[in-house]
Amino acid sequence: MAGGGIMYLIHRFLPTTSAIDAALTIMTPYMLYLGAEQFHFSGVMAVVTGGLFISYRSHEIFKSGNTRLNMLGVWTTVIFVMNAMVFILIGLSLPSIIKGLEEASLIQGIKYGIIISIVAILIRFVWIYPAAFVPRWLFKSVRKEQNPGWKGPLVIGWAGMRGVVSLATALSIPYLLPDGSPFPHRNLILLITFVVIFITLVVQGLSLPIIVKKLNMPAMDVVLPxxxxxxxxxxxxxxxxxxxxxxxxxxxxxxxxxxxxxxxxxxxxxxxxxxxxx
Missing domain, CATH: 1.20.5 (Single alpha-helices involved in coiled-coils or other helix-helix interfaces)
Incomplete structure (x- = not known):
């Protein structure tokens, strides 16, 4: 959070151009990660927290339309390339991870991954529906808004695919403990993460358009000419x-x-x- 605050101040008060702002946003995750690791904190959590903070304050930082358009183009390309690299990394590292399994077999790892995928999907529904309806029961101002019904939360709950963040969290697990011994179950954790990513992306991702079509949901927003x-x-x-x-x-x-x-x-x-x- 402190690193995100520093980058916020740099963007907000130093004279920058759209090109400099775009370059700084690319540098920010690396600076947050390295800074957190230097003080023995989680680099992944530092990047996620700082990114959320800067994103929340983006309307105060990037006021120029030219800057926002420039950054949109830059980050669209960066995200596409990074997603491609992530799945290439999965393919390259999977054979060595499978060979390194000692405490469990491949079949057991896949079973664990399937169980965790089901639990993750169910947990998402457990908090999606209360988040959609409990505020309507508690606050009059929320009741005046359009009722989401049961279809909207269903689609939102089913759209919880896992990907880059889950993989980054798993890969941030160190190889060795402070005493020099191997981190227990690291390869198994990585295999389970790969299985969860695969199941949520393939099963949920491919079935989501079919579910939306079958539900025949009314348009929440009317697009004007x-x-x-x-x-x-x-x-x-x-x-x-x-x-x-x-x-x-x-x-x-x-x-x-x-x-x-x-x-x-x-x-x-x-x-x-x-x-x-x-």
């Missing part, structure tokens, strides 16, 4: 402009016909656009 979206944005901008003029230039407007006419023009434009939408 581009013209209507542009009109709504223009109305919001006009209202902000009118509010700014009224709050900051009311005295000047009494003496300036130019400002009066400009305000009237914005008001008429807003009214006409609203009438067209109706």
């Amino acid at each position: 581009q013209e209507q979206q542009e009109a709504q944005i223009q109305i919001r901008l006009n209202r902000l402009a009118l509010s700014h003029i009224n709050n900051n230039y009311s005295d000047i407007m009494q003496k300036s016909n130019l400002l009066k006419n400009y305000r009237m023009q914005i008001s008429l434009e807003t009214e006409n656009t609203e009438n067209q939408l109706d």
Whole structure:
């Protein structure tokens, strides 16, 4: 968290460009990991915590549209390459992990992986449904929102595929304990993780489109045509402009016909656009 706070301050207060911001976001995970390991903390947890913190504060850091678009393109490519490398790593390391199994056989490891996959899926449903409905029972403001029904939480619960984070957590297990002895069951843990990733990605991932189609879920959000979206944005901008003029230039407007006419023009434009939408 401290490392994430430092990177937040760098992004927020130092003069940067969109290219520098993108480069810093790529460097941040490495800096967080190495810093945590230097102080004998979990590097993986440091990266996850710092990433969540920076993501939560991203609207304060990356205010430029050009910066956000640039970073979106950069990180789309980086994530694609990293996901590909992760599964290449699984394929390359799996034979040596299977050979290194001493405390359990391959069949036992697969059985453990299947059991843990089922437990992980069930646990996700156990907290998804209460998270969807308990706030509606407790708070009136939440009850005013659209009822998710049972279908929405079902899809969200079934969409809990495991992947890069699970693998990174398993791979962060050290080879040796502080006394120099091998870490117990490390290869078995890695094998179970591979099985869980495979089951959730293949079984849940391939069946998710079928489930969504069978449920025939109503659209939660109505996608407006581009013209209507542009009109709504223009109305919001006009209202902000009118509010700014009224709050900051009311005295000047009494003496300036130019400002009066400009305000009237914005008001008429807003009214006409609203009438067209109706």
